[in-house]
Amino acid sequence: MRPAFVFGTRPEIIKLAPVIRAFERRGIEPLMIHTGQHYDYEMSKIFLEELELHKIDYHLEVGSGTQAYQTGMAMIKIEEVLMKEKPDVTLVQGDTNTVLAGALASVKLKIPVAHVEAGLRSFDRTMPEEINRILADHASEVLFAPTEDAKKNLEREGIIEGVYVVGNTIVDSVLQNSEIAEKKSRILEKLGLKPKEYALLTAHRAENTDSEENLKKLVEIITSLPITVVYPVHPRTEKRLKASGLWEKLKAKEHVILTKPLGYLDFLKLQKNAKIVLTDSGGIQEESIILNVPCLTLRYNTERPETIKAGGNVLVGLEKDRVLHYVEKLLNDEEFYRRMANAKNPFGDGKAGERIAEILLDLYEKGKLRVKS
Ligand code: UD1
Ligand code: UDP
Structure with missing residues (x-):
């Protein structure tokens, strides 16, 4: 065949x-x-x-x-x-x-x-x-x-x-690569980060980046986060952020680390060691629950409802108050954090x-x- x-x-x-x-x-x-x-x-x-x-x-x-x-x-x-x-x-x-x-x-x-x-x-x-x-x-x-x-x-x-x-098959990929990533990647040292002391964020979905109103909301959220945040920026979003003048606003914030899109090993290492993941990506919602990292999804719906049912993911949309509520809860309520982090992977x-x-x-x-x- x-x-x-x-x-x-x-x-x-x-x-x-x-x-x-x-x-x-x-x-x-x-x-x-x-x-x-x-x-x-x-x-x-x-x-x-x-x-x-x-x-x-x-x-x-x-x-x-x-x-x-x-x-x-x-x-x-x-x-x-x-x-x-x-x-x-x-x-x-x-x-x-x-x-x-x-x-x-x-x-x-x-x-x-x-x-x-x-x-x-x-x-x-x-x-x-x-x-x-x-x-x-x-x-x-x-x-x-x-x-x-x-x-x-x-x-x-x-x-x-x-x-x-x-x-x-994302489970196959994560299992096959996360140990290699743990050993090979030096991304934490490169960015000056300590495990579980930062949030990892990605955003590239059309609905979040194509409208300037939503892009502004996204930037407002990122700049308000009470934790160091690493953001590997998808080229689509980089173009939009630069065109609307929001890139400089993000760059000026000391707690925000902007990077190019990362390779898989660096990204997996960053994800595994993150305290919280914030994302509008499909694959990253899946990987977070596999890697036992609580995920807040910057969308109003998801085609991965299994992650929500399992308790490892919450839809927060682009509502700043809702995002900050969950971030604070994850940072201050150990029991709540443990429950989200220990949600069972529904993907096999x-x-x-x-x-x-x-x-x-x-x-x-x-x-x-x-x-x-
Ligand atoms: C596409 C998929 C999306 C998926 C994402 C994965 C569709 C409709 N969307 O979205 O479901 O989540 O890939 O990342 O197929 N660009 C570059 N360099 C690149 C690729 C893209 O600069 O190598 C820029 C271009 O300006 C391009 C824009 O990003 O117009 C969007 O790229 P496109 O492939 O159309 O969609 P994604 O947003 O990447
Ligand atoms: N990813 C990566 N480097 C990055 C961002 C994402 O290797 O800088 C990986 C991530 O681990 C996941 C996949 O890319 O496996 C998700 O891709 P993306 O978010 O672009 O698309 P989606 O899953 O939303 O379709």
């Missing part, structure tokens, strides 16, 4: 690496297609290097653009490669424009699509990611749901066949990559991997 992997952004590289490895362990060399949605060294290549994904067969250099431009360009270029290479299955992961492009290009060529991290729903159709998830799921033949909740979301939309609950045992490879190989050998007519 020859699987094709289509990916293009930071989280896709991190979350697909365990699946790629699982195929390689079985003697299968997948076809690797990078759309180039992310292209800065620290948004893409650093992860390929750290996770030792040295062989990229096609680099499509799609780059940035409007939603339709980026998705359309990626579709056209992916289609060309798939027509030439004719893989047996196309794997996509998550909810980016690369995922939608990969899924649509593939299914229309009658090459079955396997969607890793299927069934997530924020129930907020204003998010580009929600549209991508729904459409990718409906174009997929095999759906790897990380949890039973995700499977139920698919059932509600009539997707019953081809669904497998396997856990989330770190063997999702192995399961995905096994299931796909089994379907292929039984002749069941084909687009249904």
Whole structure:
């Protein structure tokens, strides 16, 4: 069997690496297609290097653009490669424009699509990611749901066949890399930080960065935090902060440490040793509960409700009073802190990559991997 992997952004590289490895362990060399949605060294290549994904067969250099431009360009270029290479299955992961492009290009060529991290729903159709998830799921033949909740979301939309609950490959990635990170990374020394004496923050979601009003709220929150805060800034947010003059305001604050986006090992080390995580990222909500660090999510909804139910994550939106209330509580109420930090990881045992490879190989050998007519 020859699987094709289509990916293009930071989280896709991190979350697909365990699946790629699982195929390689079985003697299968997948076809690797990078759309180039992310292209800065620290948004893409650093992860390929750290996770030792040295062989990229096609680099499509799609780059940035409007939603339709980026998705359309990626579709056209992916289609060309798939027509030439004719893989047996196309794997996509998550909810980016690369995922939608990969899924649509593939299914229309009658090459079955396997969607890793299927069934997530924020129930907020204003998010580009929600549209991508729904459409990718409906174009997929095999759906790897990380949890039973995700499977139920698919059932509600009539997707019953081809669904497998396997856990989330982020657990595999964290388990495979956090010890290496602990040993190799010198990021705490570099930034002059002590374990559990700082908060780690990230924000890049369109709804938080595209509106100047929300960007102002975000900056207001960061500048008011009563703890040192490390903020590795996504290029999208850096551009917006600089354009609106807010970058200088953040930089001027002594308790705020702004950095470039970090490599995975440095980021994992920072996350593991943080007192609190504040984020609007999907993957970081997941990693925090795996690493036993309380997470405050700077959004009003989440497609990872399992983290909230488990007690490791709270939706705080961009409401400064609510954010500060929870930060103070975490800093001053030991029992409350312990409860959040000890929430149980709902995303599985770190063997999702192995399961995905096994299931796909089994379907292929039984002749069941084909687009249904
Ligand atoms: C994308 C995904 C989002 C995911 C995130 C992971 C979509 C719709 N969104 O958001 O779900 O959480 O990736 O980080 O697919 N830019 C650079 N250098 C880069 C990449 C981006 O400067 O290497 C800047 C460009 O100005 C670009 C902007 O960031 O226009 C946004 O990039 P884009 O890939 O469109 O979306 P993300 O915000 O990264
Ligand atoms: N990450 C990283 N360096 C950073 C910020 C994030 O390595 O500076 C990792 C993080 O550990 C997680 C993933 O990138 O695994 C999350 O990516 P992002 O927040 O960009 O996307 P999302 O998960 O929201 O789609």
